[in-house]
Amino acid sequence: MDFGFLDQLWVARIPLLKGLGVSISISLLSIVVGTVLGVFVGLALTYGYRPVQWLVRGYTDFIRGTPVLVLVLASYYVLSTVGIDLGPFQAGVLALAVFCSSHVGELVRGALQSIPKGQTEAAKAIGLTFPQTFAYVLGPQALRQALPAWVNTAAEMVKASTLLSIIGVGELLLRTQEVISRTFMSLEFYFFAGFLYFVINYGIERFGRYVERKTAVPS
Amino acid sequence: MTNLLEIRDLHKRYGTVEVLKGVDCAMRQGEVISIIGSSGSGKTTMLRCINMLEEFQGGTIAIDGQEIGYETAGGVRRRKPEREIARQRAMTGMAFQQFNLFPHMTAAANVMLGLVKVKKMGRDEARTLAEKWLDRVGLLSRKDHYPGQLSGGQQQRVAIARAIAMNPKLMLFDEVTSALDPELVNEVLQVIKALAEDGMSMLIVTHEMRFAYEVSSRVIFMNQGRIGEEGNPREMFLKPQTERLAEFLKTSTFN
Numbered sequence: 001m002d003f004g005f006l007d008q009l010w011v012a013r014i015p016l017l018k019g020l021g022v023s024i025s026i027s028l029l030s031i032v033v034g035t036v037l038g039v040f041v042g043l044a045l046t047y048g049y050r051p052v053q054w055l056v057r058g059y060t061d062f063i064r065g066t067p068v069l070v071l072v073l074a075s076y077y078v079l080s081t082v083g084i085d086l087g088p089f090q091a092g093v094l095a096l097a098v099f100c101s102s103h104v105g106e107l108v109r110g111a112l113q114s115i116p117k118g119q120t121e122a123a124k125a126i127g128l129t130f131p132q133t134f135a136y137v138l139g140p141q142a143l144r145q146a147l148p149a150w151v152n153t154a155a156e157m158v159k160a161s162t163l164l165s166i167i168g169v170g171e172l173l174l175r176t177q178e179v180i181s182r183t184f185m186s187l188e189f190y191f192f193a194g195f196l197y198f199v200i201n202y203g204i205e206r207f208g209r210y211v212e213r214k215t216a217v218p219s
Numbered sequence: 220m221t222n223l224l225e226i227r228d229l230h231k232r233y234g235t236v237e238v239l240k241g242v243d244c245a246m247r248q249g250e251v252i253s254i255i256g257s258s259g260s261g262k263t264t265m266l267r268c269i270n271m272l273e274e275f276q277g278g279t280i281a282i283d284g285q286e287i288g289y290e291t292a293g294g295v296r297r298r299k300p301e302r303e304i305a306r307q308r309a310m311t312g313m314a315f316q317q318f319n320l321f322p323h324m325t326a327a328a329n330v331m332l333g334l335v336k337v338k339k340m341g342r343d344e345a346r347t348l349a350e351k352w353l354d355r356v357g358l359l360s361r362k363d364h365y366p367g368q369l370s371g372g373q374q375q376r377v378a379i380a381r382a383i384a385m386n387p388k389l390m391l392f393d394e395v396t397s398a399l400d401p402e403l404v405n406e407v408l409q410v411i412k413a414l415a416e417d418g419m420s421m422l423i424v425t426h427e428m429r430f431a432y433e434v435s436s437r438v439i440f441m442n443q444g445r446i447g448e449e450g451n452p453r454e455m456f457l458k459p460q461t462e463r464l465a466e467f468l469k470t471s472t473f474n
Contacts, residue, residue, distance in 0.1 A: 116319075121315065122313075123321075124271075124305070124308055125272070125382070126309065126337060126385055127306065127333060127337040129301065132337075144323070217365055217367065219322075219365060
């Protein structure tokens with residue numbers, strides 16, 4: 001039996017590897033795009049003019065209150081009805097990036113608001129402009145503050161990438177299911193896929209810890 | 220000769236509450252003025268208006284004849300552009316009750332930030348100057364320490380070095396010893412005293428009456444948003460002219 005699984009694994013190695021590659025691409029793209037967007041969302045939530053704040057607040061509350069699966073399906077099926085025709089991969093990454101941005105936005109807002117007001121005042125008092133204050137005083141502190149939660153979000157995005165199998169993106173889960181439907185070895189191959197997801201997320205977590213250690217302020 | 224600082228009819232409101240009800244004050248180069256008064260009398264607020272940490276709704280503040288924060292053109296009073304306000308803030312230095320050092324930077328980096336980013340000084344030059352001032356406040360050996368590794372008194376001295384290194388025309392001290400343990404108060408007061416002896420112009424909001432008495436050339440007593448009384452410290456403390464000041468001094472401790 002064991003030999004049989006390894007045999008089947010060898011046969012299925014190409015589609016599984018491709019699936020893994022697609023899963024990693026989805027995760028990386030949505031994390032990167034979501035984080036960049038999210039930083040702007042967080043800035044708007046913290047420093048934007050009132051109307052901007054309300055608008056962005058509405059955006060994050062709406063996105064965070066919606067299941068990711070619904071976002072993925074909407075991105076793929078609904079956007080095409082209004083003339084935006086995206087392939088399943090693009091639509092899926094868009095949905096995940098949007099989801100990620102609302103979470104990162106909240107993280108950034110929380111981190112910035114947790115910095116005592118005296119920091120901004122001290123920066124002003126030595127004559128720094130707001131962009132300088134953000135770049136040298138608030139940003140670096142917020143980054144350290146938000147890092148642990150950001151690592152969590154990144155891991156969530158890897159897990160959420162499996163939802164793209166629903167709209168037919170050939171990522172790791174869909175490829176695994178295809179292999180299972182041919183070999184009927186559901187236990188083995190699901191375990192194997194689960195193991196791969198674990199390895200990715202464990203790697204992200206270790207990386208997060210490493211960065212945290214590197215940027216820790218002695219006290 | 221123009222005054223270093225000239226405040227005219229300063230009014231400040233928070234919503235409907237008026238906390239400064241018309242303050243006038245002129246200060247010459249090299250003066251050391253202590254501002255005393257009970258909490259809520261407006262002394263800290265007045266200080267914070269001078270570097271635009273607080274907006275004010277009426278009156279003018281001028282440093283070296285330059286109007287701070289607002290300009291009036293054609294009868295309309297407008298806030299100056301942020302860039303201009305930032306530049307004006309660099310004319311004053313400020314030390315805070317809570318020190319407000321940047322916790323992610325070493326003592327030296329705290330002092331250097333303004334020199335490099337605002338004064339556009341080269342890093343080497345800025346480092347030399349930062350070390351000179353850290354030496355002056357007795358903390359050169361701590362230059363590579365982070366604020367979290369320093370005592371409150373040491374943090375406050377670094378904060379003073381950070382402000383003074385910018386070579387301000389006027390130093391503002393906002394209750395700089397109020398958050399310190401009693402045994403750490405003196406080291407900070409010594410630093411301020413040394414600056415006074417160097418001829419630095421200073422406005423000091425403080426609860427340390429003996430210190431105010433010893434260091435100031437003039438004392439201002441704030442009372443309910445106005446200047447209640449002012450004069451040289453000897454006369455103020457020994458022969459208060461107003462009921463209010465006499466009352467206040469009675470409840471204050473001299474130690």
